Amino acid sequence: MSLLSVKDLTVTLATGSGDAQAVRNLSFDVGHGEILGIAGESGSGKTMTALSLLGLLPYKGRASGSINFNGREILASTKREYRDLRGKEIAMIFQDPMTSLHPMLTIEVQLTEHLLHHRKVSKEAARKVALDLLATVKIPDPAAALTAHPTQFSGGMRQRIAIASALACEPKLLIADEPTTALDVTVQAGILKLLHQLRNDRKLSVMVITHDLGVLSSLTDRILIMYAGSEVESGPTSEILKNARHPYTKGLIAALPGKVKSASKNLTSIEGMPPELGNFPRGCAFHPRCIHAVDSCKNDLPGSLQISASHRIFCPVNPFLSSKEGDK
Amino acid sequence: MEPVLGKQGLKKRLLSGTGFTPFIVRRLLTSILLVIGVTFISFTITQLVPGDPVAANLGQSAYSDPAIVAAFEKEFGLDQPVPVQYIKYLGNLLQGDFGVSLSSKRPVIEDLREYFPATLEIAAVAVFLSFFVGLFLGIVSAITRDKLPDQIIRVFSLTGVSMPAFWTALTAFYIFFFVLGWAPGTGRLEPGGEPPANVTGLFTIDALIAGDFDTFKQAFSYLLLPAMVLAIYAIGVLTRFTRASILEILGNDYVRAARAKGLPEYLVIRRHVLRPALLSIITVAGVAFASLLAGSVLVENVFSWPGLGQYAYRAAIGLDLPGIMGVSMVVATVYIFMNLLVDILYRVIDPQMKDSK
Structure with missing residues (x-):
């Protein structure tokens, strides 16, 4: 049984022009100690998926479907049940450690406040946990760091502190929303290595959300690609990278800078723009940008097709093309 | 500088x-x-x-x-x-000489000593009232955003900032004095009432110093209505500003992060939202409180409150330049003092804040 099992998750947000579905019928699992990567462009619903797990959707947002966590249905939780879940069972780190740590509170308060609340430990015990955590995430001089404020640290260090804070109550699942996007490239690798190590040392399940396939390729066990609020393809990382079947995934992989074979060849890109929230195309949302689209794509929602036991795509056309034909 | x-x-x-x-x-x-x-x-x-x-x-x-x-x-x-x-x-x-008033023919400093404490007394009560009521209503309004309490509070705070002071003063006086008979009337004490021995010039404080509780109760009952009327505008301003400020802070990543930790909402509001919000709230509060003095001109005239507002009014009508200058000095000093207080509070709320020179 997976740690997290999401079925038919649909997230509806209130926009200026009425309700809009940001996530549509999304289903996925995260196993114990597994790292799942969710990838997609901005506005594809990745972050809303994560926030709905914690019941933290933005103002007037709502979710339907089913979210089973550790054998328990949590989507219909009360506020109180959600609070007991957050930080304690499911922790989250955010994109920009410059803004996700409170600028006016000391590191000690930010590392221990949820520990004090959830586990009812003494202040001294909480401080000891905080010191251990800072050492775990490789902050030099943890004792001095406790009394410091976030502004005294660099972006990479702040993200390490945010990770330490997320681990304080020993959660089973860590959601990392674009954990490296706001950081310099040179410190990104360190954060990814840290996440990987935490999974190995603590049997932590991790859900990484990013628009950067490069990040996912080095970190994740499985990848789920989202487009316009829906899954388009999912499978083991190596298989997705080597044998992507959905035209969108292929486009993303072709657009990776590492794929440029010579200086003369320009970076490839997917034509067009991702659709805006509330304005998703009918049928397969990707069809206006898809070179393989046929008439049925415009009207029918694509069903799922298993490529292998763990690899599936949502595209009615492409499985009949070989992977070579799809590359252009 | x-x-x-x-x-x-x-x-x-x-x-x-x-x-x-x-x-x-x-x-x-x-x-x-x-x-x-x-x-x-x-x-x-x-x-x-x-x-x-x-x-x-x-x-x-x-x-x-x-x-x-x-x-x-x-x-x-x-x-x-x-x-x-x-x-x-x-x-x-x-040398502490503000000149001689053209209208009262007395040294301006003596006039100020007589009239300022009366204004200070209602202004201080108004400041106290408006800060806590404004902050409380603003917080309630922000956390019940778009729900009934918020709607009601928004109507009241908008009314508070839109109604001219002389109108609220007259209406309040009519309702609470003539119709309901709750308020005692105009002035600082009942007619012929003996003011307590002058120490601070604040009748309530002086009465307490003299141990005269009856006079204290009387002085307090007389100042409550003018102070409340004076506070209405500042309550409106502070309520609206507190609400806006909290809603803005609520949109910050660090608030979402605090909620993602599973902290109870009161702790999120008190620790993560209110502290940064207070920084901007006290800026507005400082200005709103200083402007109470301007409002006092109208309120004091309606309630026949013998304070700086009435004195300023008479000085202005009589082109009493030393009197006008004296009042300006007091008002300006209060403004500057309020700003100083706000700057000091900044550093108390956020000790990290270093004075940028």
């Missing part, structure tokens, strides 16, 4: 250090400069306004007699050139 003083270590440290004491010293120095600037501006403006103080203060027959006019001008120094008048005024000010 800082004057360069000697090279002594202490002076240097006080003027350029980043600690709390140097910060206060620097702010006090700039405050003094500001007060001097205020004297210059208000003096200039009183000279520029059309109107002849001699004509305003002498009767028609006296005004037609050049000898009386000359004597009046000589007595109040009006025959001197304006810059000389200003320098003399500044010199006298340094």
